[in-house]
Amino acid sequence: MTDMINLLVVDDEKEICTFLKEWFEEKDFSVDFAVTGEEALRLIKEKTWHLALIDLKLATSVSGLDVIEAILRKHPKTIICAMTGYVDVSLRFKAEHLGVSEFLEKPDDIEPEKLHEKFMQLLSRKKDDK
Secondary structure (H helix, E strand, O other): OOOOEEEEEEOOOHHHHHHHHHHHHHOOEEEEEEOOHHHHHHHHHHOOOOEEEEEOOOOOOOOHHHHHHHHHHHOOOOEEEEEEOOOOHHHHHHHHHHOOOEEEEOOHHHOHHHHHHHHHHHHHHHHHHO
16 A cells, blocks of 8 residues: 555544554554544544544544544544543444454554554455445
């Protein structure tokens, strides 16, 4: 894929956001991040992304599920990966019902190399579906 890949990261842990932004920008991704659900909703009005990595448990009044709904309502082609450090079956079910492509567990599944591989698989699969 020669075009730059646009990625949105939404996590209330700013360190995770900045680390992933720096790492993925080294791989020629364009990365935006938000540390609150409210900030994510503002970004969603302005931009589009190929991929979004959303923490389901945000420490704000706007939840990760709210962010996912907003992205898919405005940009239905965005591939969504949901992540959380807490295994919650009902939350996972709700996320999958909304159209989340992948469900990742923190911290194991969010190592940059693993994420990069997963993102490339998802993008390739989407390209093959066209």
